[in-house]
Amino acid sequence: MAGKEMHAAGSPCCADSRREQVIKAAADCFRQHGFHGAGMAGIAREAGMSVGHIYHYFANKEAIIAAIVQRDLADMLEKIAAFEAAEDVFRHLLDCVDEGVEMSIDPYEAGLWLEILSEASRNPKVSAMVSEADAIVRARFRNMLRNALQTGWVQDERELNGRVEIISAIFDGLIIRSVRNDDFDKEAIMRSLKMVMQYLLSA
Amino acid sequence: MAGKEMHAAGSPCCADSRREQVIKAAADCFRQHGFHGAGMAGIAREAGMSVGHIYHYFANKEAIIAAIVQRDLADMLEKIAAFEAAEDVFRHLLDCVDEGVEMSIDPYEAGLWLEILSEASRNPKVSAMVSEADAIVRARFRNMLRNALQTGWVQDERELNGRVEIISAIFDGLIIRSVRNDDFDKEAIMRSLKMVMQYLLSA
Incomplete structure (x- = not known):
């Protein structure tokens, strides 16, 4: 065979x-x-x-993690490119909330990322891989928002940072919530999350 | 000695x-x-x-994790009891945001919880420990909010669930953000988080 x-x-x-x-x-x-x-x-x-x-x-297990992190980075940059190309970025971001939630709570991916992040918390090499990828995604996402949304939306770069970090925390946090909460009401969470996203992306 | x-x-x-x-x-x-x-x-x-x-x-490593989870549960219930006893719950919740962020991003605790949650994602016994503790905290936190905040704050129990889950996702997510983001702007994040908490806890 x-x-x-x-x-x-x-x-x-x-x-x-x-x-x-x-x-x-x-x-x-x-x-x-x-x-x-x-x-x-x-x-x-x-x-x-x-x-x-x-x-x-692969030379070792860390090199395999590097490949997983790189693949995830490529996926994220592709998604941000779609936001960049959207006619109505604000609308497109809200439309993608459900997909983002589904991605975060996928049991296989959630378990894998918790393991990678655990290792990152004790292994400087894995930590560097994960941090570098995150820095690239953050910068590109902030840049996309800066260009797309109306002037005066946020006061300064630090406020933009803060808001982007809360959005990131929510989607990263859903990885943990899907493990901790065995009574996860996906629809209710998506509704509340859309409200919060709308709030965070408005002046 | x-x-x-x-x-x-x-x-x-x-x-x-x-x-x-x-x-x-x-x-x-x-x-x-x-x-x-x-x-x-x-x-x-x-x-x-x-x-x-x-x-x-301890009979095994899982029993040690059970003890760690129980200790964390006791800490969380103590914090919720302090909210219950507060004169102005809304104010007290906002005042505790900074402390909550500090707790989530403590490097030792973050690494330990990522490891426990990783194990929960593959080990049904650890999963049950973590889920049971989370269900107790969620129910008590929801109950506290239901009693403290004005009537009509949320439409129904599902909306309350959704909002509480987003708040939980943010604090859980900061565990991951502290590992992923090596340029974490704590003050900016605390400011944005207070805005979001205020929004989520208002009608």
């Missing part, structure tokens, strides 16, 4: 898809056993590859 | 303080090595006790 796949036309057996396969297997292992409980051998087993093959793509 | 402490008057060598010593050592180990990287032997070493002694207080 694997042999057939390897030779099929349009098969996913290029380096990129092998790399993706390792990232997926590693993410599964981090989710199940934690970053420190997951070994390269276990990741290789989960990916159905040899350990040597894994090392061909 | 240890012998002297054991016999000193008012020494902390009662069962409660031994228990606290184990909790503190375990929290340090979870922070440093992750829940799965921390073993009972390492926790015993960190606490300066024998492994047998540790098992006298």
Whole structure:
């Protein structure tokens, strides 16, 4: 079966898809056993590859986390580009609240990010990866808002920072809320969040 | 030295303080090595006790997490009791925003909670501990708001739920923001958060 796949036309057996396969297997292992409980051998087993093959793509587990962080960064920048291109940015931001909530509370992603952020809180290398990506997203998001919304919307750059940080805190916080609250009323939360977003994005 | 402490008057060598010593050592180990990287032997070493002694207080690592969650629950209920007793609840809530932010972004606590929540996302026992505590806090906080604020403040129980969940998401989210954002402008965030709290707690 694997042999057939390897030779099929349009098969996913290029380096990129092998790399993706390792990232997926590693993410599964981090989710199940934690970053420190997951070994390269276990990741290789989960990916159905040899350990040597894994090392061909990634020097260590931290390099796999770097790839996950980079992929998330690319996704975020793509979303911000869509805001930048929108005719009515304010409207588009509010329209995307539901999607943002769904992304934050996805159980697989929530568990994976809690694990990565846990590791970032003790590992300076992972901390640097996560902080650098966040700084890029923050700067681009602030820039988009500065250009899109009416002048005088916020008093100064610090107020813009503060408001963007509260918006970020809410979506990051929903990751934690989805784990803590087993009676999560998604619709009620989306309604309240839209109100708050409208408030934070107005003068 | 240890012998002297054991016999000193008012020494902390009662069962409660031994228990606290184990909790503190375990929290340090979870922070440093992750829940799965921390073993009972390492926790015993960190606490300066024998492994047998540790098992006298806690059956396993999950029982230590249960104790940490219970302690946090007691702290939260104490804070809500202070809100209940306040003459002007609305004012008192706004006055406590700064303290709440400081609590969320404390690096030691942030790392510990990210680790506990990571484990909750994969371990049904830890998930149940965390969810039960959160449900108690949520119900008590909602009840406090329902009694304190003017009638008609929110349309119904679901709207109250939604608003409380956004407030919870912000404070939980600041745990993550403190890890992700290495250029955290605390004062600007506190200002924006007070605005949002005022908005969420008004009609």
